[in-house]
Amino acid sequence: MTVFWILAPIMVLAALCILFVRKAVHAALLLAVVMMSLAMLYASLDAPFLFAVQIIVYTGAILMLFLFVLMLVGVDASDSVVETIRGQRLLATVLGLVFGATLVIGLSQVTWGTVVGLDEANAGGNVPALANLLFSKYIFAFEATSALLITAAVGAMVLAHREKLTPKEKQPEAAARRMREYAETGRHPGPLPAPGVFARHNAVDTPALLPDGSPSQESISRVLAARGTIRSASVDDVDDVQRQLSATESSESSESSDRADEQEDGQ
């Protein structure tokens, strides 16, 4: 029971945090904590096989798949705070609490019989005993899960796999296409400009400035633009920098940092 009393608070805490953390990655990591603790509880409940499966399948495979998808989707995909149905969250919380209270109170009133224990059932070892059940009494359910796995595989293929319908474009074709596009639409045939090289911020989130001083929107990643984490840069910045440079010559560096702050606020 010591294991239980150590793990139980950790699990409840971790589970609660899943409700509140903003970022999905954190939720996944908290879920991993719960799952690992569960595995240890299984071990303490005479279920060594499930202990292994929990770690291998749940924590190892399922959770990794979650993280994998999260990475694909974007690590910082977070909840929107805006409620679409007013009061929905409150209602859900209240409902959930009522449900939980019913569950806990109802279950705590149950008079628990003596624990039989698994010593007899596990006499020949937990894994052989499970195997015996699995391949006799539950053989059909076991076979039926194969349908599940096939479905899952087919489903993933259908939804995610894209067949190549056209032959892959190789470099000569790409070059020809670019030139053709340039001829037809005037689209720039070369690579896109790099971001932010002319501005003070040598960073990917700042657009590069064109010779006339205007920012080049093509120089920044579309993903960043979609997330709205782009800093702006304009012609004035150039003047600012010039002024800043001349000011640095005349006065000390403390002033200049102040001004830089102001400028940042102004944006």
Added chain:
Amino acid sequence: MSDFPWLSLLVLVPLAGAVVTALIPAGRGSPLPKQVAFGAALLTLAVAVVVTVQYAAGDGMQFTETHEWIPAFGAHYALGVDGIGLTLVLLTSLLLPVVVLASWRDADEANTSAFFAWMLALSGLALVVFTAQDVFLFYVAFEATLIPAYFLIGSFGIADRATRSKAAMKFLLYMLAGGLIMLASVVGLYAVSAQAGEPTYLIPDLAKLDIDQTTGRWLFAGFFIAFAIKAPLFPVHTWLPDTTAAATPGTSVLLICVLDKIGTYGMLRFCLGLFPEASRWATPLVVTLAVISIIYGALLAIGQKDMLRLIGLTSLSHFGFIVLGIFVMSSQGISGSTFYMFNHGVATAIMFLVAGYLIHRSGSAKISAHGGVEKVAPILAGLFLVGGLGTLGLPGLSPFVSEFLVLVGGFDYSWVVGAFAVTGIVLAAIYVLLMYQRLMTGPSRPATAGFKDLNSREIGAITPLVLVMLLFGFFPQPALDVINPAVETTMEVVGQSDEPPVVPASEQEDHQ
């Protein structure tokens, strides 16, 4: 009496006629579907006449046929007629050719074959209803009549499309609501009969059941509400004027003169026949509603501006009389009511059809748009007057006989009820004569000036009805001979379960 399934044939002829008519491609105003429909209607009438001739008055249920239909539901295909049923069968098969003939041109602008096919289907189903000896069969046919009725109101009619479809919707929803409430009772009957042994829906078997008081009253209520909506009775009548104002006069005749009789017929056959105790228990309420219907319907009728609405509302008053006659539970009352159903059908049909001719000529259903028709179309005005006089119960015409019998029953029940009912007759005189005066007399209006009098087809359609009305006005005895024995049987059912009948039961009720 032979074993030939006459009633099945009677039912089959219009239904088969409907199918054939529907299959004829509908050219605009092409005469073929009408001719086929008219032929089928005449054939139906012929079969009905054969049945009547073979009918032996006083022998109870006749021409019975019973076949198992759905054993699990205890449902049978069982037909049979007694005097009450035969009266209504005759009414239906008499009105069918008349309506087909009178509506000859009504559907020329629309899908002609569909119009006549629906009419035949409606009549065929009504015949099933009047001859059914199995509650399930009765219910199925009762509900099934809604589909043809719905399309007749919605697809054809004198009102514009939106009004029509609204009226059709209103009609259907009222009827469906009633029908579904009845369904609960029908299912309840099944439960009761299943508890008593084999589940069955045959009326004779059900009548033998010993239904306990509370259950019986609930089941009665379900049936009665449905029939009251159908009949129609006072608080649930509002569909009636809307429907008659929107439908073609022919449709209205089938709806009011035939289909609505299902309501009063059902009260007689099912409410009284299956739940005599509950019927006696409900009598005070029903009689009150009937009296209200008589007076309220007549008053509403007086105030109408649309002649089709007016005629529809007179029926509310008349159905009040019929229900009153049934629920006073005396032999005069019930005989009178049964005969009344027939006579009302005939008289009101004349009014509707002649009003239809008038509207066809003037293009308006507004009473105020007409005037002085007497001079330009004397035959039309004359027929209208005959129908009106029938409606108001002029002695010498058949409605008088039945109205008289019902009033006798009413006075027997309580002089107050009788007195109120009599005012209905006075009011009837007012609305009929007032309408006649405004429509037919006085100076000609632009709408009515110079139109032609009735042609021979139109006259031919109405004549049989006038003849029948005159015949039974002077010689009601043959009709009453057919009706009375059946009424006696019903009276026995109502009176048999406890003696002395009315007073103790109601007192006992008061104490509870």
Added chain:
Amino acid sequence: MIEFSKPAIEYAELWPLLLVFGLGCIGVLIEAFLPRGSRHHVQLGVALVGTVAAFVGVVLIGTGLEDHGEASGSIVAEGAFAVDGPTVFIWGLLLLIAAAGLLLFAERKLEGGLSAFAGQAAALPGTEAEREASTRGLDHTEVFPLMMFAVSGMMIFAAANDLLTLFVGLEVLSLPLYLLSGLARRRRLLSQEAALKYFLLGAFSSGFVIYGIALVYGYAGTMGYAGIYEAIANTTGNRAMLLIGLGLISVGLLFKVGAVPFQAWTPDVYQGAPTQVTAFMAAATKVAAFAAMMRLFYVAFGSERWSWEPMLWLIAILSMVVGAILAVAQSDIKRMLAYSSITHTGFLITGLIGIKAVGEAGDGQITATQSVLFYLVTYAFMTLGAFAIVSLVRDSGGEATHLSRWAGLGKESPLVAAAFSLFLLGFAGIPLTAGFSGKWAVFASAMSGGAWPVVVVAVLTSALAAFFYIRVIVLMYFAEPQGPGPSVTLPSLLTSTTIGVAVLATIVLGVMPGPVLDLAAHAGEFIR
């Protein structure tokens, strides 16, 4: 060391189930090894022949069931399945629905030579890749094996005789349906959203099921239905755990049948999923789930009837009322049919709470099992037919599901309008259609079981429900078409066959329901 004993699998009773399962596997192999051009026909052919063979097998099994008085059949596969009268009945019905569904899935005439499923589900909507897939005539023939897996899951679900098999069956039937819902060719965003909603809520509900199973297992000490029945009958004392477990399992099952208050997914999924999938899903899921529900309630929790009956009373009433009220407000035909299906769930539950066993009913009286089985038949055919017709009414943007687009259909295509009216009248329960007989059967069963208040509510909701069915008929026949009217695309023989069969079934079951009712009565009770 425990000796391992070889499990006894009664292949003679189970082979139709195994065959359907095998069809799914063969379908996947066909996908892998056959050239694209021939896949569609081969898939359809194999699946159809296999389904018919399985149906024949089910009929054969049905004629040879062991007779045990009121119930017939036997418990097979080490207690995992009960192949008894109701099971055989439901299996047969499911296979019929599957055959009809296959025909609908294979329809390629409506989209001009393409099926109703996405050409390439992985290609983004509105991109060049999607158009490319369309012009090359690609379509996902994987839908056939997916459907076969779903059917095998339903068959497992309906016959499961222990809680674990029930759970696995539930998942096997659900997963393919989640996927199928998301594969529409037109309106792909809606379709994908439908799949997401269906998936999340479905997984949520199966969470409830498994927790309920855990609690019931904790109470009874076994997963088998018979064991649970005995445990309930033999133990007295605090039943809180049993009741909570029972409640939670019910939540999951009621979710599957779309009963209020677990109906939220129904309209969205019915609307978003490809209409062919909706037709199959609406009919088959309900059939399988009601079979599972009846077996669970009657067999496992039969001795606990007093505790679940009031719950089902309430849910029946809520489903009927809420379904009917919300349906009135709909302007989309598929959503309206979805809400109507919620109402029908209420009617089915009404039948389920009816009189319990043959022993209690009078001679020849309708029993709850019989009435529900019969209702499922009528409902399945009407639903298949109605959705099949929805897939025919189209405009340039695909299916025209907005109600206003159906105005004047009676003139445009009298035959289609007449068939659809027939189904609507059937749904409304007008006599001489299958809907009436079905409704009558469940009402009679409930009335005999003393649930008259539910019947009264059911009758009143029927009247309300009639309103929105009739409204569509009014629209089709009495309203002027707005703008360029709707057009009915002429389907190939596949869809026409399905509609034809559905029309025929709706009429025959309305006029002559006797044989099917007898068959349902012959199915007898659930074996314990």
Added chain:
Amino acid sequence: MSTEPYILLSAILFTIGSVGVLVRRNAIVVFMCIELMLNASNLALVTFAKANGNLDGQIAAFFVMVVAAAEVVVGLAIIMTIFRTRRSASVDDASLLKY
């Protein structure tokens, strides 16, 4: 060992999971909460297996894991598709379907 604390722990975890499904808006997090519910059920099953002295509960837990694995594949595939289409994984963004 006594059964009660384990079952109560599983009940609490299950409740937290179900509340999470209702309050969280991110489809992936919602799905994680469903996984939490399944895990809570597994704990109950394993505990009851020990209390009842048979291994059926452990088998059931094993099946739940298999089912969960298959469900995750299908579920995440669907979520990915939606995301690729809409560039967002929030449940509420999927709102073309309304009441």
